[in-house]
Amino acid sequence: MDYDHLAIEKKWQAIWNKKKAYKTKNSGKKYYVLDMFPYPSGVGLHVGHPKGYIGSDVYARFKRMQGYNVLHPMGYDAFGLPAEQYALEHHIHPRKAVLENVKTFEGQLHKIGLSFDWDRKVDTTDPAYYKWTQWIFLKLYESYYNKEKDKAEPISELVKKFEKRADWKAKTAKEKQDELMKYRLAYEGYSEVNWCPILGTVLANDEIVDGPKGPVSERGGYPVVKKEMRQWFLRITAYADRLLTGLEGLNWPENIKEIQKNWIGKSEGLIFSAKVKDTDITIETFSAHFEACYADTFFVIAPDHPLLPELLDGIPNREEILRKSKEIVDRRSKFADGEYKEIEGVFTGRYCIDPLGNGNLPIWVASFALANYGTGIVKCSAHDERDFAFAKKYNIPLKVVLIPEDESLRGDVISKKVCFSDMTKGTLTEPIELKGRNAREARGDIIRYVTSRKYARVHTTYKMRDAVFARQRYWGEPIPLMHDKEGIIKELPEKSLPLRLPEVKSYMPTGTGESPLAGVKQWVKKGLETNTMPGWAGSSWYFLRYMDPKNKKVFADKKAIKYWKDVDMYVGGAEHATGHLLYSRFWNKFLMDLNLVVTEEPFKALRNQGMIIGTDGRRMSKRWGNVINPDEVIKNYGADTLRVYEMFMGPFEGSLPWSTDNIIGSRRFIERVWRLQSKVSNKQRMSKVPFDMRKTAKVSQNLEVLLHKTIKKVTDDIQNFAFNTAVSSMMILLNEMEASTGSAQENGIRKKDFEMFLKILNPFAPHMTEEIWKTLGHKTLLVLEKWPKADKKKAREVHVKIAVQINSKVRAECIVPAGAPEEEVVALVKELPDVEKWLLGKEIKRVIYVKEKLINFVAI
RNA sequence: GCCGGGAUGGCGGAAUUGGUAGACGCACACGACUCAAAAUCGUGCGGAGCAAUCCAUUGAGAGUUCGAUUCUCUCUCCCGGCACCA
Numbered sequence: 001m002d003y004d005h006l007a008i009e010k011k012w013q014a015i016w017n018k019k020k021a022y023k024t025k026n027s028g029k030k031y032y033v034l035d036m037f038p039y040p041s042g043v044g045l046h047v048g049h050p051k052g053y054i055g056s057d058v059y060a061r062f063k064r065m066q067g068y069n070v071l072h073p074m075g076y077d078a079f080g081l082p083a084e085q086y087a088l089e090h091h092i093h094p095r096k097a098v099l100e101n102v103k104t105f106e107g108q109l110h111k112i113g114l115s116f117d118w119d120r121k122v123d124t125t126d127p128a129y130y131k132w133t134q135w136i137f138l139k140l141y142e143s144y145y146n147k148e149k150d151k152a153e154p155i156s157e158l159v160k161k162f163e164k165r166a167d168w169k170a171k172t173a174k175e176k177q178d179e180l181m182k183y184r185l186a187y188e189g190y191s192e193v194n195w196c197p198i199l200g201t202v203l204a205n206d207e208i209v210d211g212p213k214g215p216v217s218e219r220g221g222y223p224v225v226k227k228e229m230r231q232w233f234l235r236i237t238a239y240a241d242r243l244l245t246g247l248e249g250l251n252w253p254e255n256i257k258e259i260q261k262n263w264i265g266k267s268e269g270l271i272f273s274a275k276v277k278d279t280d281i282t283i284e285t286f287s288a289h290f291e292a293c294y295a296d297t298f299f300v301i302a303p304d305h306p307l308l309p310e311l312l313d314g315i316p317n318r319e320e321i322l323r324k325s326k327e328i329v330d331r332r333s334k335f336a337d338g339e340y341k342e343i344e345g346v347f348t349g350r351y352c353i354d355p356l357g358n359g360n361l362p363i364w365v366a367s368f369a370l371a372n373y374g375t376g377i378v379k380c381s382a383h384d385e386r387d388f389a390f391a392k393k394y395n396i397p398l399k400v401v402l403i404p405e406d407e408s409l410r411g412d413v414i415s416k417k418v419c420f421s422d423m424t425k426g427t428l429t430e431p432i433e434l435k436g437r438n439a440r441e442a443r444g445d446i447i448r449y450v451t452s453r454k455y456a457r458v459h460t461t462y463k464m465r466d467a468v469f470a471r472q473r474y475w476g477e478p479i480p481l482m483h484d485k486e487g488i489i490k491e492l493p494e495k496s497l498p499l500r501l502p503e504v505k506s507y508m509p510t511g512t513g514e515s516p517l518a519g520v521k522q523w524v525k526k527g528l529e530t531n532t533m534p535g536w537a538g539s540s541w542y543f544l545r546y547m548d549p550k551n552k553k554v555f556a557d558k559k560a561i562k563y564w565k566d567v568d569m570y571v572g573g574a575e576h577a578t579g580h581l582l583y584s585r586f587w588n589k590f591l592m593d594l595n596l597v598v599t600e601e602p603f604k605a606l607r608n609q610g611m612i613i614g615t616d617g618r619r620m621s622k623r624w625g626n627v628i629n630p631d632e633v634i635k636n637y638g639a640d641t642l643r644v645y646e647m648f649m650g651p652f653e654g655s656l657p658w659s660t661d662n663i664i665g666s667r668r669f670i671e672r673v674w675r676l677q678s679k680v681s682n683k684q685r686m687s688k689v690p691f692d693m694r695k696t697a698k699v700s701q702n703l704e705v706l707l708h709k710t711i712k713k714v715t716d717d718i719q720n721f722a723f724n725t726a727v728s729s730m731m732i733l734l735n736e737m738e739a740s741t742g743s744a745q746e747n748g749i750r751k752k753d754f755e756m757f758l759k760i761l762n763p764f765a766p767h768m769t770e771e772i773w774k775t776l777g778h779k780t781l782l783v784l785e786k787w788p789k790a791d792k793k794k795a796r797e798v799h800v801k802i803a804v805q806i807n808s809k810v811r812a813e814c815i816v817p818a819g820a821p822e823e824e825v826v827a828l829v830k831e832l833p834d835v836e837k838w839l840l841g842k843e844i845k846r847v848i849y850v851k852e853k854l855i856n857f858v859a860i
Numbered sequence: 861g862c863c864g865g866g867a868u869g870g871c872g873g874a875a876u877u878g879g880u881a882g883a884c885g886c887a888c889a890c891g892a893c894u895c896a897a898a899a900u901c902g903u904g905c906g907g908a909g910c911a912a913u914c915c916a917u918u919g920a921g922a923g924u925u926c927g928a929u930u931c932u933c934u935c936u937c938c939c940g941g942c943a944c945c946a
Binding site: 254255258259261262263265267269285286287288289290300332341342343366367368369370372373374378379380384385386387461462463574577578648649650651654655656657659661662663664665666668669671675724725727728729730731732735801802803804805807808809810813845846847848850853854856857858 | 874
């Protein structure tokens with residue numbers, strides 16, 4: 001009975017497939033286990049890719065055996081840059097390339113023995129799918145965010161309100177369109193974007209990496225510069241607060257929540273209004289660190305602030321200031337975000353009347369002021385590092401109102417030699433009413449002080465920006481909008497969806513910035529939008545399509561949505577923390593507002609799989625020649641071994657190097673289980689003596705105790721994604737099963753016990769366990785068997801080994817009845833020769849007894 | 861700079877309401893089987909010692925405690941995220 005992994009695995013994969021063992025049902029207690037939508041990249045998988053799939057598969061199988069109706073689907077996100085880039089490199093049509101890649105990809109996944117319900121496969125590039133992506137886009141376009149109701153509403157509701165205004169009727173169609181564009185959740189606008197001239201496309205921040213000479217595209221490593229372009233945007237910022245508060249109840253890794261929190265960047269502060277002297281302009285400034293606001297002595301405005309030209313009207317050297325501001329913007333745009341640290345500026349010639357009564361304060365243009373954060377204008381003081389440095393450079397007067405509690409610093413701060421900005425460690429001198437108070441502690445009082453006097457109002461701002469939702473490329477969902485000659489935008493009617501991508505002669509980027517669609521006469525003649533959607537469009541809602549993947553009438557039937565509700569367990573890479581995960585949550589919340597889905601948060605639990613890196617410690621890549629192909633591993637060791645090894649190598653979320661040596665351990669484990677089947681007997685077997693569990697500190701009364709303990713451990717571990725310790729506890733069980741069938745005892749393993757072992761091992765090694773299950777005479781499929789329950793009574797030891805310590809040093813060990821009271825244990829232990837020896841001539845001062853763990857004599 | 865996570869044998873790692881550190885696996889050494897090798901099985905594997913035994917020990921240093929990988933403080937290094945965010 002040799003273990004022929006190739007034959008066994010092929011055989012069972014075919015049987016499971018034929019019997020539709022993993023077909024999702026439509027009733028019962030539901031459980032939704034989802035993997036992040038992959039790109040079928042074409043170069044094939046390396047052993048790192050399936051790690052997440054194996055983890056989620058173990059989990060899905062576990063839940064299935066626990067009696068849940070499990071939805072565990074797989075599909076492809078084949079739109080977007082990687083697929084298009086691959087197609088360009090290989091000179092074939094993207095769709096053709098996608099289908100080829102999917103074939104390769106699927107073939108590789110099948111060999112691993114993953115329990116997907118392939119009948120629910122979806123593909124973003126399939127018009128039957130992207131029809132609904134376009135449909136959701138139109139819904140976003142037709143909606144605005146009603147702040148009072150804190151939810152999205154049809155834009156028609158807003159139009160109704162506007163129609164009550166006298167000036168609305170007087171507006172032209174174009175003016176109305178422009179006005180409404182300020183509210184739509186999908187809107188057209190212009191913005192500075194990351195432009196890659198060589199790829200001829202705009203890139204998202206997460207598609208850019210740092211190169212030696214500035215930012216470059218992640219794919220290809222081509223230079224990236226800033227460029228102003230016409231774009232479509234999604235108003236994700238409208239949902240900023242809900243995206244933030246929604247994180248609270250989620251069973252997600254804390255670090256991912258933290259990353260999203262920082263990304264959203266909620267900041268509560270004050271907005272001050274100030275009149276600009278000699279003009280009718282009133283400017284506003286945002287400040288989150290306003291405790292020392294009485295120190296403010298000047299204002300700065302962003303060089304690219306839209307108000308700047310107006311502010312400079314009537315200033316003699318207006319053109320010179322505008323030119324210098326433009327220079328600053330140009331210099332800044334050459335750098336990637338955050339790399340430009342130069343502090344420079346120019347005086348505008350204007351003054352503000354300080355709302356706090358400190359007279360006329362100069363307004364400067366400053367390089368460090370950002371037009372798109374806060375109000376783009378900042379009130380500046382001596383108690384901010386950048387403001388301080390700026391003032392020193394241009395000799396702007398400073399004022400000190402925050403005195404450090406640390407006396408050694410005081411002199412330098414008061415004489416303005418150094419900047420002091422730590423609100424938590426300084427006391428205020430102004431306003432007089434709050435003099436002597438710690439600045440941070442007085443924060444609330446300052447808010448009351450300035451707001452009650454109408455100097456400022458409370459305001460919340462976010463770092464998060466609206467998402468660019470357009471690419472100047474061919475391979476994406478067409479945006480279902482038309483522009484007529486007057487520039488009026490019309491939506492395509494729902495019945496004309498999907499708006500299919502046209503066949504084109506060249507799907508290469510034009511390089512001028514326009515999409516290849518701009519070169520399609522028919523397309524342009526109809527006035528169709530030439531931008532396409534970005535790569536993340538289709539993946540922002542696919543988890544809903546899996547609930548009802550074939551539906552032709554709606555994106556997913558409400559009944560299916562009500563049943564499946566949300567993803568119970570989502571598994572994927574941590575790199576999607578601020579991209580996909582945020583966008584999906586946003587789309588889901590929007591659909592929730594439209595009453596189309598039933599939960600505010602789509603992903604209840606999330607787990608991140610770590611990477612598998614090369615044996616050389618580098619990221620697996622063709623470039624380093626360190627790629628391990630799973631097909632090879634499966635050929636040599638088997639899919640079961642690959643699965644067990646990837647789960648056993650270390651913590652699921654950890655990043656670990658592949659080891660060609662270590663995998664043999666997992667193979668040996670599989671083979672030993674295989675060989676153990678010949679030892680199965682129905683003879684009742686009980687050890688006569690408690691055996692030593694390989695010095696693991698506990699004593700098992702018999703194998704049954706260990707078996708039930710192992711069932712409990714494996715159940716808990718899979719639930720916690722602690723797959724490595726689940727495997728190791730089964731290795732311990734195997735060791736003991738083998739030991740108990742040694743030649744001396746001539747005993748077999750009880751069939752019933754062995755079968756329970758097979759069941760808990762099945763999610764990890766489904767093929768081999770299924771084969772043994774059949775050999776044992778079963779006609780049913782093991783993968784559909786019930787998960788065993790650990791019997792609490794049976795999992796209980798009768799005797800336990802405890803440590804005996806004298807003055808906290810272990811001097812002996814002792815086997816005592818489980819749950820024995822202290823007096824009994826003390827009496828037992830004192831008999832031990834080692835204890836007598838160590839206690840000789842000493843007086844016991846104290847005895848500490850930890851039940852079933854240790855006893856410690858404190859003796860002098 | 862700010863935020864988050866981490867550092868345990870030759871290696872991957874295990875153990876935290878504070879309770880025998882090093883489970884499990886790999887590598888290595890020795891033994892059994894074999895003409896031999898592989899595979900398999902057995903034993904050992906922090907250091908010293910034939911042994912009894914002794915000593916050290918969870919990045920470094922201090923503290924709390926009968927007892928610290930686990931809690932507190934200081935520091936070093938590594939990884940991830942954000943970064944002119946007012």
